[in-house]
Amino acid sequence: MKKRVFLSATALAVTALATSPVFAQDNTFKIGLILPMTGQQASTGRQVEAGVRLYMAQNGDMVAGKKVELIVKDDTSQPDVTKRLAQELVVNDKVNVLAGFGITPSALATAPIATQSRTPEIVMAAATSSITEASPYIVRSSFTLPQVSVVLADWAPKHGIKTVDTLVSDYGPGIDAEKYFRERLIANGGKVTESLRVPLRSPDFAPFLQKVRDDHPDALFVFVPSGAGAALMKQFVSRGMDKAGIKLIATGDVTDDDQLNDMGDGALGVVTSHHYSAAHPSETNKQFVAAFEKANKGMRPNFMAVGGYDGTHLIYDALKKTQGQGGGEALVAAMKGESFESPRGPIRIDPQTRDIVQNVYLRKVERVNGQFYNVEFDVVKDVKDPGKAPK
DSSP states (O other): OHHHHHHHHHHHHHHHHHTOHHHHHOSEEEEEEEEOOSSTTHHHHHHHHHHHHHHHHHHOSEETTEEEEEEEEEOTTOHHHHHHHHHHHHHTSOOSEEEEOSSHHHHHHHHHHHHHHTOOEEESSOOOGGGGGGOTTEEESSOOHHHHHHHHHHHGGGGTOOEEEEEEESSHHHHHHHHHHHHHHHHTTOEEEEEEEEOSSSOOOHHHHHHHHHHOOSEEEEEOOTTSHHHHHHHHHHTTTTTTTOEEEEETTTTOTTTGGGSOGGGTTOEEEESOOTTOOOHHHHHHHHHHHHHTTTOOOOHHHHHHHHHHHHHHHHHHHTTTOSOHHHHHHHHTTOEEEETTEEEEEOTTTOOEEEEEEEEEEEEETTEEEEEEEEEEEEEOOTTSOOO
8 A cells, every 4th residue: 555655646746747847947957867787787888878978078068058967877677676766867856858778678667657757768778669659758769679680580591591590588679589580581481490588687598509509500590688698609609509500690789899809709700780880880980989989998889889879969959959948748759750870870760659760780790900890791771660560
């Protein structure tokens, strides 16, 4: 009973706050950034925050007459913690935007709060297709797993890969990756011989990789979240699966730029599909990488950093368009249809789905000047999320 009373009181406070004249007239514009800064997904939090702070450093903290203030909270990838922090940020800190969200369950836990309080929720990392459908106030600056998975499923059969086992983390993005890769591969004449799912937390890949070795497909398709790729790669190589003729193909989370140099020679030649590589050859990206590494003691930016950087760009542009006036509805409306040149290439926000439309690149891990990079060799342009039916 006490818990129900508390939640009801919080809901009333959130609703009242959204229409408060003080909230609308405050000359400070607050961004509540909720990220996993500790725990298994800590690298995600570190990269997203660095991307956000770089954009703010390059573009100043005064926008449309508002002083932009960043408030960072660590949710340790626990959705119940995310929800509590989001409530506190809206009710106590009076934030104008909620942002970050390292994993799907955290983004979904915040959706009701975004809706109740009419606060934009900018998803900078989480990648399950359905997230933007959970609230009309959610806008995504990251990517979706269906976007990158179908591109790889189109490429594989054209390059001698007919039979594939899939191995994914057992939660929203992994299930999306498995579903859309499988459907597209089959449509292209390929076959999925085994679909394996590993626990999200503290996964032990060994028994699953042994099953794949016994199956001996042409390739193993993998999705694991950013931060887990190095462990999987090492186990793949230690079991001699590459020498057994089983190719490793994956979404770009697996060959994460932040960890790629620690994966060893076994990563060389691995083909992935993704929306960003630190090796993307545009001048915009070269400047971004140089600035990011300078600001972060040589740390290489990954796709999470770009999600944070571009998400902050969206917030700044929306604030400019609304001239610092209006609440969450006006900000979200201003983000719909927004387009600009990102370090990843051209991006835009689909006005119907509030999801990102972007290029998806095919890449191969290569050694460049003594370091490992995801080197792009092909591109599919303007990819919408295939997980959403046309309206």
